[in-house]
Amino acid sequence: MAETTNGDAFVAFERVQKSYDGETLVVKDLNLAMPKGEFLTMLGPSGSGKTTCLMMLAGFETATHGEIKLAGKPINNIPPHKRGIGMVFQNYALFPHMTVAENLAFPLEVRGMGKSAREEKIKNALDMVQMGSFGGRRPAQLSGGQQQRIALARALVFEPELVLMDEPLGALDKQLRETLQFEITNLAHELGITVVYVTHDQTEALTMSDRVAVFDDGRIQQLAAPDVLYEAPENSFVAQFIGENNTFEGTVKEIRGETCIVELDGGEVIDAKPVNVGGVGERTKVSIRPERVEYNKDRLQEGAHTLKAEVLEFIYMGDIFRTRLRVAGRDDFVIKTRNAPDQVRLEPGSQIEIGWLPEDCRALDA
Amino acid sequence: MTDASADRVTGPTPDTAIRDAERQDGPMLAADGTPLKSALGKALRRQKLRALMLIAPLLLFIMVTFIAPIADMLFRSVENDIVSQTLPRTVVALDDWEYDSGEVPSEEVFEAFARDLAIAAERKDHTRLGSRLNYETTGISSLFRQSGRGVDEIGEPQMDALEELNEDSIEPFAWAAFMGTEDWAAEVEAWDADQQGLAPVFRPNNEAVAAFPETVQLYSAYAETARIAEDSAWDEDPFPIVFHVFAQELAEADPARLADIPGPAGLDLVAAREAIAALDIPSTRDAFLEIDEDWADPEVWGTIKAFSSPYTAGYYLAAMDLAKTPAGVEPVDEDQRIYRTLFLRTMVLSLTITGSCILLGYPIAWLLANLPLRTANVLMILVLLPFWTSLLVRTSAWKVLLQQQGVINDILVWAGLVGDGSRLVLINNATGTIIAMTHILLPFMILPLYSVMKTIDPSYLRAAKSLGATNWTAFWRVYFPNSVPGIGAGSILVFILAIGYYITPEIVGGTKGVFISNRIAYHISSSLNWGLAAALGTMLLALVLLLYWLYDRMVGIDNVKLGG
Numbered sequence A: 001m002a003e004t005t006n007g008d009a010f011v012a013f014e015r016v017q018k019s020y021d022g023e024t025l026v027v028k029d030l031n032l033a034m035p036k037g038e039f040l041t042m043l044g045p046s047g048s049g050k051t052t053c054l055m056m057l058a059g060f061e062t063a064t065h066g067e068i069k070l071a072g073k074p075i076n077n078i079p080p081h082k083r084g085i086g087m088v089f090q091n092y093a094l095f096p097h098m099t100v101a102e103n104l105a106f107p108l109e110v111r112g113m114g115k116s117a118r119e120e121k122i123k124n125a126l127d128m129v130q131m132g133s134f135g136g137r138r139p140a141q142l143s144g145g146q147q148q149r150i151a152l153a154r155a156l157v158f159e160p161e162l163v164l165m166d167e168p169l170g171a172l173d174k175q176l177r178e179t180l181q182f183e184i185t186n187l188a189h190e191l192g193i194t195v196v197y198v199t200h201d202q203t204e205a206l207t208m209s210d211r212v213a214v215f216d217d218g219r220i221q222q223l224a225a226p227d228v229l230y231e232a233p234e235n236s237f238v239a240q241f242i243g244e245n246n247t248f249e250g251t252v253k254e255i256r257g258e259t260c261i262v263e264l265d266g267g268e269v270i271d272a273k274p275v276n277v278g279g280v281g282e283r284t285k286v287s288i289r290p291e292r293v294e295y296n297k298d299r300l301q302e303g304a305h306t307l308k309a310e311v312l313e314f315i316y317m318g319d320i321f322r323t324r325l326r327v328a329g330r331d332d333f334v335i336k337t338r339n340a341p342d343q344v345r346l347e348p349g350s351q352i353e354i355g356w357l358p359e360d361c362r363a364l365d366a
Numbered sequence B: 001m002t003d004a005s006a007d008r009v010t011g012p013t014p015d016t017a018i019r020d021a022e023r024q025d026g027p028m029l030a031a032d033g034t035p036l037k038s039a040l041g042k043a044l045r046r047q048k049l050r051a052l053m054l055i056a057p058l059l060l061f062i063m064v065t066f067i068a069p070i071a072d073m074l075f076r077s078v079e080n081d082i083v084s085q086t087l088p089r090t091v092v093a094l095d096d097w098e099y100d101s102g103e104v105p106s107e108e109v110f111e112a113f114a115r116d117l118a119i120a121a122e123r124k125d126h127t128r129l130g131s132r133l134n135y136e137t138t139g140i141s142s143l144f145r146q147s148g149r150g151v152d153e154i155g156e157p158q159m160d161a162l163e164e165l166n167e168d169s170i171e172p173f174a175w176a177a178f179m180g181t182e183d184w185a186a187e188v189e190a191w192d193a194d195q196q197g198l199a200p201v202f203r204p205n206n207e208a209v210a211a212f213p214e215t216v217q218l219y220s221a222y223a224e225t226a227r228i229a230e231d232s233a234w235d236e237d238p239f240p241i242v243f244h245v246f247a248q249e250l251a252e253a254d255p256a257r258l259a260d261i262p263g264p265a266g267l268d269l270v271a272a273r274e275a276i277a278a279l280d281i282p283s284t285r286d287a288f289l290e291i292d293e294d295w296a297d298p299e300v301w302g303t304i305k306a307f308s309s310p311y312t313a314g315y316y317l318a319a320m321d322l323a324k325t326p327a328g329v330e331p332v333d334e335d336q337r338i339y340r341t342l343f344l345r346t347m348v349l350s351l352t353i354t355g356s357c358i359l360l361g362y363p364i365a366w367l368l369a370n371l372p373l374r375t376a377n378v379l380m381i382l383v384l385l386p387f388w389t390s391l392l393v394r395t396s397a398w399k400v401l402l403q404q405q406g407v408i409n410d411i412l413v414w415a416g417l418v419g420d421g422s423r424l425v426l427i428n429n430a431t432g433t434i435i436a437m438t439h440i441l442l443p444f445m446i447l448p449l450y451s452v453m454k455t456i457d458p459s460y461l462r463a464a465k466s467l468g469a470t471n472w473t474a475f476w477r478v479y480f481p482n483s484v485p486g487i488g489a490g491s492i493l494v495f496i497l498a499i500g501y502y503i504t505p506e507i508v509g510g511t512k513g514v515f516i517s518n519r520i521a522y523h524i525s526s527s528l529n530w531g532l533a534a535a536l537g538t539m540l541l542a543l544v545l546l547l548y549w550l551y552d553r554m555v556g557i558d559n560v561k562l563g564g
C-alpha cells in the first residue's frame, strides 16, 4: 500500500464491501491499490472472499458498497465484456465444442478482428505457451496442464492489460504446478501485464508475486512483498498462515523502545519485539520462527531471557534438522537447524536452554 | 463368486493364459491336462450363459410384448390368405382368365366358385371374405352375403329328383355309407349315440373315390364342416352342392359301369342318371347371374383374382391413397384420399408441436438449471404436476378452456381483443391439437433439456463474457451449442410421442386436427380392417426410423444426451 497512492493506481478497491445474502459481509472494507505491471496474489484460506473480490473486479458480482476503479475510472457500472480483463479459471473453462484454435479465436472474433490478423495472433499466443501444434485439437483431447496453457493463451490473446487468475493451478500435480508457476510469472513480466492471482497455496504466492495480499474473514490482513510478509508479519493470523511459527500466549510486562518483556501464562519471561500490542498489561501472542531459535548460549545477547526445554524428537530432513521440544508446557515447539558439519544433533531426552534475539520474536495481537 | 475367486487363486487368469499360449509353441495345458484354450472357452461360456440368464426375463418380456407384436403387425400388413383359403378352387380356375379381356369368366370358374362359396357359406366364411374384398371394391360384401344364401339353390332340383326315385337316398346315413368306409360309418353312428367330443374324421371308401372323385371331395368338405360344428355327417343333410356335383359326375359316367355300383340307400344309379338328364338344369353361370347380375361384372372377378395371392401390397397401396384395381395400381377417387393428407398433417403438426415445445421449454429448463436449488425445486414440481393428472382430464380441461364460449375466448372478449361475434375457433381443429399437445408433451422436452443444461458449467458463460462477448453472443456461441444435445434428445422424444399420439387429437382435434394414429385406431376398433391398420402402423414406424436416421446423419446420435 505504501508504494502507490490511490490516485495513480491501475486497479483500486476503495472501501469495498460485499454481501450475498444481506446478512453477512463476505468482503468487509476492502482497500487495495495496484500499480500497472504488478503481479499481486490474493492468498487466504478457503471462504475468505478471494474469489468474490476477483469476481467483483471482473464484473460478475457487484460490490454492495464502495468503488472499484480501473485505470482511474470507476467500473462498477461497466458490464464484464466491456472491461477488457482476461480471466483464467481453475477448471480452465475452455469451450468444449470448439477446437483450441477456435477457443483462441473467440475473443478476437467478438472484437471484429479480420481472419488473417486473427490467425497471426492465435499462432503467437499458442507459441507463447508452447502449444503451437495443438490448434486443431479439442479441449477434451488435452491433459489438464495443456488445457490450462490454452486457457492462459486464450486470456492473453486479446492483449488485455489486466489478467485475473482464480486458482489456475489448483487441479494440477505438484511438478506441473511448479513449471507453470514459473512460466506464468515469466510471461507476465515479459508482457508487462498486471495480474491478480488467487491461490490458497502460500508457496505459490510467495514464489510468484510482487506483493501478496493475505485474506482472512473478508479483510486484507496484510499486503506486502513476500519477504516482508514472511519476516515481518503484522498480526498473528499472518504469522500463523505464512510459513511455520512457534507461538506463545502471554501478557506484556514492560515495553522499552524496540523491545518488550512478555510473561507467558506459565510464568516464564521472554524478550520480544512489540509489533502489534496495545500496551503494558495487554494480552499478546508472541511468535518465533523455528530457524531463529538459538540453543547455543554463546550466540545469545548478554542478559537475554532463556527458556528451559526438553528435546522430544529429532528429525533428519537432509538439508535441515528439525527438532521438537517441550517448552513452557507445550510440546509442539519446533526448531530448525541447517545441516552443517559443526552442527550439533540434539539427543531426545536431553535438557537444553533456548533463547533468541528480541527482534526475531514478534509480540502480536492476541 | 466363490468359484471365480477360486479360479483366481489356483489357475492362471484368462488374459495371462492367452498371453502364455501365444508365447509358447505347443498348446498350453490347464492344471487338469485339458488344453487351456478349451478350458478357457468353457469358463467364458459359463460366464456368458450366466449373464444371459440374468437378462433372460427382460429378453423374454421384450420378445413377448415388443418384438412379437411388431412382427405380427409387419406380417398382418402383407398377409392376405383369406381369398386363397376360402376360394381355393376359384383361384386356380381364374388363372386362365384375364381381366383385360373384359369378358365374364367361363363356366368352369363359376362351377369352381359355386363349390367354394357353398362350403364357405356353410362355414359362414363368405361374409368375412366379402368384408375383406369390400375394402377393395365396394359392393362385394353385400354381393357375397346375398349369393351365400342363393348358392343353396344350386343342387336342389337334383336332390329332389333323387328323392323322388328313392326317399332314403338323400338321407345323411345313406350318404355316410355311400361315401365313407364301413369303419367310419360305424364310428360315426356310435358317436351319434352319446355325442362326446368331436365326431371322427371322414374317411372315404375306395369305390366312391374311384367312381365319383369330385363328389367325394365335396362330401368330405361337408363332413368336415359338420364335424367342426360339433355335429356329424350322420344327422346333417348333405349340402345341395354335393348333389349338384354328384349329378354332374353321374351324367359324365359310363352307364354300363354305373349298374355295378350300389348308390346311396340302394339307389339305382342308372335310373338316377336318366332322371337327372331329364331335368332342365341351367348352367352354373346362369344360376349366379340369376342370384345377382353383378356376377357378370369383370370388376368383381378382377378383384378376386388381384387379391388371390397369399401376400399383398394392397394395404400399403391403400395407405398411400392408391388402390390395386384389377387393371393395376391407380390412385383412389379424389374424395376418398385421406391417408397422404393425414400423414402429412401428422408430420407437420408433430414438427410444430416439437418446435413450440422447444420455444416454451428452453427458457424454463434454463431457469430450472440456473435458479437457486430451492426455487428450482418448486418450479420442477410445477413442471411435473401435469404428469400427476390424468391425460384425459388435462385434455378435457383444454376443451373447456378453448371452446368458443370458453374461458380464453371470454377473457379475450372481455379484454376487447376480439369482438363477441368473432370469437376465435381454438378447438376441434389443428390449433386445438397443437395447443393441447404442446402442453402435454412439454415436460418431455424440459426434462432432458434441464439435465443437459445442469451439466453446462456456469464458468463457460463467464469465460465468454470476460473474453468480450455480449450476453447474447455468450449465450448463442457458447451456451446454446452445449445445450443442443438436450434439444436433440427432447425433440426426438416429443416428436416420436407426438407422431403416435391418439387420445388428445381425438378429443380436441375435430376433423382437421386428427392424426394418422386416430385412423389406425379406427381401423382396429371400428372398421376391423386390421391389415390396413397394420400397414399404416408399419409406415409410421418406417417414417420414425427414417427421421431418426436423418437426424443421425445431420446432428449425430451421439449428440443426444439425457444428462451428464
Ligand SMILES: Nc1ncnc2c1ncn2[C@@H]1O[C@H](COP(=O)(O)OP(=O)(O)O)[C@@H](O)[C@H]1O
Residues within 6 Å of the ligand: A020, A021, A026, A044, A045, A046, A047, A048, A049, A050, A051, A052, A053
Ligand atoms: N454466489 C454466492 N452466493 C452466496 N454466497 C456466496 C456466493 N459465492 C461465495 N459465497 C460465500 O462467500 C464466502 C466467500 O467465498 P469466496 O469468495 O468463494 O471465497 P474463496 O474464493 O476465498 O474461497 C463464502 O463463505 C461463500 O460461502
Ligand SMILES: [Mg+2]
Residues within 6 Å of the ligand: A050, A051, A052
Ligand atoms: Mg475461490
